[in-house]
Amino acid sequence: MNELKIFSALGALIFILLLGAMWRGLFGQDDPKAMMAEQIAPVTASVEALDGRLAEAQARFDGQLAEMQGDMEARLAAVQEAMDGKLAGLQGALDGLSDQAAGALAEEDLAGLRARVEELALQSGELSAMVAALGSGVAPSEAPAATEMASAPATAAAEEVEEEPGAPGLMPGQTALFDEGSVRVFVSRLDPGTDSLRASINGERKTLREGIGRTVAAANGHCRITLDGVSGNGALISALCGDELPAAEGISAGETAMLNDGSLRVFASRVTEDAARISANGNDLFLDAGDRATVMVGEESCRVTLAQVDRGHAQVGAECTDAVWHSEELLAGEAAILGDGAARVFVSFVQPDGSARIAVNGLSLSTARGGETTEMAENCDLTTQDVSRRAAQFSFACYN
Numbered sequence: 034m035n036e037l038k039i040f041s042a043l044g045a046l047i048f049i050l051l052l053g054a055m056w057r058g059l060f061g062q063d064d065p066k067a068m069m070a071e072q073i074a075p076v077t078a079s080v081e082a083l084d085g086r087l088a089e090a091q092a093r094f095d096g097q098l099a100e101m102q103g104d105m106e107a108r109l110a111a112v113q114e115a116m117d118g119k120l121a122g123l124q125g126a127l128d129g130l131s132d133q134a135a136g137a138l139a140e141e142d143l144a145g146l147r148a149r150v151e152e153l154a155l156q157s158g159e160l161s162a163m164v165a166a167l168g169s170g171v172a173p174s175e176a177p178a179a180t181e182m183a184s185a186p187a188t189a190a191a192e193e194v195e196e197e198p199g200a201p202g203l204m205p206g207q208t209a210l211f212d213e214g215s216v217r218v219f220v221s222r223l224d225p226g227t228d229s230l231r232a233s234i235n236g237e238r239k240t241l242r243e244g245i246g247r248t249v250a251a252a253n254g255h256c257r258i259t260l261d262g263v264s265g266n267g268a269l270i271s272a273l274c275g276d277e278l279p280a281a282e283g284i285s286a287g288e289t290a291m292l293n294d295g296s297l298r299v300f301a302s303r304v305t306e307d308a309a310r311i312s313a314n315g316n317d318l319f320l321d322a323g324d325r326a327t328v329m330v331g332e333e334s335c336r337v338t339l340a341q342v343d344r345g346h347a348q349v350g351a352e353c354t355d356a357v358w359h360s361e362e363l364l365a366g367e368a369a370i371l372g373d374g375a376a377r378v379f380v381s382f383v384q385p386d387g388s389a390r391i392a393v394n395g396l397s398l399s400t401a402r403g404g405e406t407t408e409m410a411e412n413c414d415l416t417t418q419d420v421s422r423r424a425a426q427f428s429f430a431c432y433n
Contacts, residue, residue, distance in 0.1 A: 205220050212252050212274040212275065213252055213253075218234050223263055243260050243262060244260070245260070246343070248278075248343045254274070254278070256272045256274040256278070257343065258272050283347045286303055292337075293335060297314060297330050299337065306342065307321060318404075322342045324338075326404065329357075332355055332357070333354060334414075336430075337349060338350050338351070338352075356430060357430045358428065360378065360427045361426070363426070365381065371428075379391060379392045387403065388400050401420070402417060403419050413430065413432070416428045416429075
């Protein structure tokens with residue numbers, strides 16, 4: 034029994050000694066803190082090395098960034114300098130164009146300018162001499178002195194008197210005065226081909242068409258200015274003013290005219306100085322004075338004309354005929370012959386915007402839209418009745 038106790042104590046002692054030996058073998062030391070410090074030391078050294086490398090990389094990046102900024106600033110300066118040079122050249126070119134534009138004013142602007150010069154010329158003998166010199170092609174330095182042009186104002190005024198029967202026509206650059214000079218008509222361009230001219234009436238640009246009057250405000254109420262005729266020899270312009278001007282005729286806004294024995298009802302929704310918006314049997318039309326449009330009234334074709342606009346009144350008229358020919362719907366590449374051969378319409382193509390490119394009687398292509406009318410020979414009209422996405426339809430009517 035005693036021997037067993039002794040062997041047990043010896044076994045416990047040996048176990049403790051072995052456990053201590055194992056501890057030292059595994060950790061190399063008896064102190065855990067020291068052991069952890071040893072394990073952390075390499076990691077700490079690695080982190081410090083990494084910090085050093087990061088600091089070195091940051092320094093290199095800062096240097097490269099500074100170099101790039103310097104290079105960018107230099108390039109931007111070069112670009113700015115180049116842009117400044119190009120802008121200076123562009124400004125010079127624009128200045129040159131401005132000078133050219135100043136020397137080539139639009140025809141109507143030049144007309145207004147000359148009209149103003151003429152007004153000043155009537156008040157100054159010296160300016161009258163300059164205007165006369167410019168009109169005759171004489172250099173200003175060669176023009177007679179003001180004392181030698183004592184009759185110039187009277188001459189200028191004589192060129193601006195009211196038109197009389199048989200008087201020479203007005204040419205571009207000349208002015209007609211009406212109603213004690215309160216209405217000035219300055220002719221800027223003649224267009225004999227369309228029996229019209231461009232003029233400045235009291236400073237407002239207008240187109241005068243032969244036989245179509247324009248009513249304007251004047252000193253004694255109103256004046257109706259009418260182009261009686263135009264040719265290469267000039268334009269004949271007349272005016273009715275004040276008490277000579279008859280009362281306005283036609284329908285005003287909100288009124289209705291019954292035409293063609295009551296089958297055509299024309300309602301005026303708006304009347305301006307020289308145009309009107311009307312509705313003919315429900316067809317909305319906007320016409321300038323002298324314009325016309327075609328509408329169908331049953332089996333008849335009616336040509337509605339805005340003959341005159343006078344002091345808020347629209348004079349409308351209509352011609353109707355049953356001599357009407359209608360085409361089928363024409364696709365691109367198809368043609369129709371209307372009016373016993375008087376009109377041949379060829380459709381080149383139909384556009385998505387509701388218009389068609391057509392050729393009439395072999396002439397050049399033109400654009401046609403629904404409701405538009407083309408004047409033909411022998412008092413006939415070709416009307417584009419409708420343009421769909423794929424086809425167009427036409428009518429032809431003669432008003433003999």
